[in-house]
Amino acid sequence: MACWTTEGPNLISSWYFGEALPTWALFAELVxxxxxxxxxxxxxxxxxxxxxxxxxxxxxWIGLILLATVTSLPEVVTGGTATAIGNSxxxxxxxxxxxSFNITLIVLLxxxxxxxxxxxxxxxxxxxxxxxxxxxxxxxxxxxxxGAKFTNRPYVAEICEGAWASVILVTYLGCMRLVFxxxxxxxxxxxxxxxxxxxxxxxxxxxxxxxxIVGASWWLALIGDVLSVHPIELIxxxxxxxxxxxxxxALATSLPEITTSxxxxxxxxxxxxxxxxxxxxxxxxxxxxxxxxVSLFNGERLLMAHAGFDATQTLxxxxxxxxxxxxxxxxxxxxxxxxxxxxxxxxSILIAAAYVAGMVLIVMEAR
Numbered sequence: 001m002a003c004w005t006t007e008g009p010n011l012i013s014s015w016y017f018g019e020a021l022p023t024w025a026l027f028a029e030l031v032x033x034x035x036x037x038x039x040x041x042x043x044x045x046x047x048x049x050x051x052x053x054x055x056x057x058x059x060x061w062i063g064l065i066l067l068a069t070v071t072s073l074p075e076v077v078t079g080g081t082a083t084a085i086g087n088s089x090x091x092x093x094x095x096x097x098x099x100s101f102n103i104t105l106i107v108l109l110x111x112x113x114x115x116x117x118x119x120x121x122x123x124x125x126x127x128x129x130x131x132x133x134x135x136x137x138x139x140x141x142x143x144x145x146x147g148a149k150f151t152n153r154p155y156v157a158e159i160c161e162g163a164w165a166s167v168i169l170v171t172y173l174g175c176m177r178l179v180f181x182x183x184x185x186x187x188x189x190x191x192x193x194x195x196x197x198x199x200x201x202x203x204x205x206x207x208x209x210x211x212x213i214v215g216a217s218w219w220l221a222l223i224g225d226v227l228s229v230h231p232i233e234l235i236x237x238x239x240x241x242x243x244x245x246x247x248x249x250a251l252a253t254s255l256p257e258i259t260t261s262x263x264x265x266x267x268x269x270x271x272x273x274x275x276x277x278x279x280x281x282x283x284x285x286x287x288x289x290x291x292x293x294v295s296l297f298n299g300e301r302l303l304m305a306h307a308g309f310d311a312t313q314t315l316x317x318x319x320x321x322x323x324x325x326x327x328x329x330x331x332x333x334x335x336x337x338x339x340x341x342x343x344x345x346x347x348s349i350l351i352a353a354a355y356v357a358g359m360v361l362i363v364m365e366a367r
Contacts, residue, residue: 036216041071042263044210045264068275071276076214083298087228095288097321100321103355106118109274114343118274129179132179137321161304168288257276257277260276330347
């Protein structure tokens with residue numbers, strides 16, 4: 001049984017086992033923390049649906065703004081925590097990995113609905129948000145490339161990182177403004193709507209669920225940091241920061257998106273589910289300027305200059321997110337009516353195959 005023997009964060013499992021920390025205990029703690037996120041996310045979805053119904057707000061808009069923002073808080077917390085403890089490589093991998101995993105939720109929704117492509121016949125606003133997601137991912141990838149190019153010139157790299165984070169921030173805010181204007185135009189076409197009241201207790205519950213999600217996400221980040229250096233007997237080495245970030249942490253921090261998207265589909269609100277997916281990916285890239293701020297606050301002038309940061313692996317992870325999103329954009333545009341295996345759209349099959357291939361490549365490149 002592999003044991004972790006170096007000094008690390010005080011996890012519940014490490015308090016109990018001490019330095020002889022078994023691998024199974026780490027995974028057990030990961031499951032417990034993930035369960036907390038799932039339960040909080042499920043409750044949050046029901047609250048969001050009630051909020052949308054009473055205020056007569058479109059499901060896609062609620063998915064993009066409310067669900068996407070709150071369910072993306074885990075990425076903020078895990079990425080910020082990983083950066084604060086000097087593991088920016090895992091933080092960046094978690095950002096791109098979460099984007100990739102979110103797109104694969106389309107396959108899950110397709111399996112639940114069994115009616116061919118779930119990207120057919122939905123709000124046109126999803127084409128806009130998914131395209132904006134591609135734009136933000138491209139800018140993020142460019143920043144990683146520039147950081148790698150000027151590794152030996154810290155002053156230039158510092159200027160590039162600052163400009164890069166600023167461009168992401170401005171682009172995200174600009175894209176959200178355009179989406180808001182588009183949604184407002186669409187609502188005006190339907191005429192004025194009568195709005196009800198949500199109530200202070202409802203808002204308090206939303207805030208409580210958000211706090212629980214944030215706390216559990218911080219817990220997940222600490223577990224992931226330990227897991228990235230913990231030797232695994234089956235493969236004869238640790239999993240590595242990139243794989244843990246793109247795999248385990250991306251899965252764990254995407255649990256709210258899974259829970260809320262599935263719940264939205266069961267409520268018959270596919271637009272809310274897709275708005276959550278594409279909106280979360282936009283917000284994930286928006287996390288990068290926050291990581292830069294954490295790095296500066298932590299006394300590190302460069303986010304991507306940490307000794308464990310691997311630009312190549314980060315670029316592979318980002319490229320996977322771009323490929324998956326591009327497939328989704330194509331599905332939204334082409335609107336295929338054909339079904340495969342009696343339930344899946346061709347776009348879902350492509351997304352699943354590309355994700356598996358990408359994760360295999362990341363594992364092969366992990367160090």
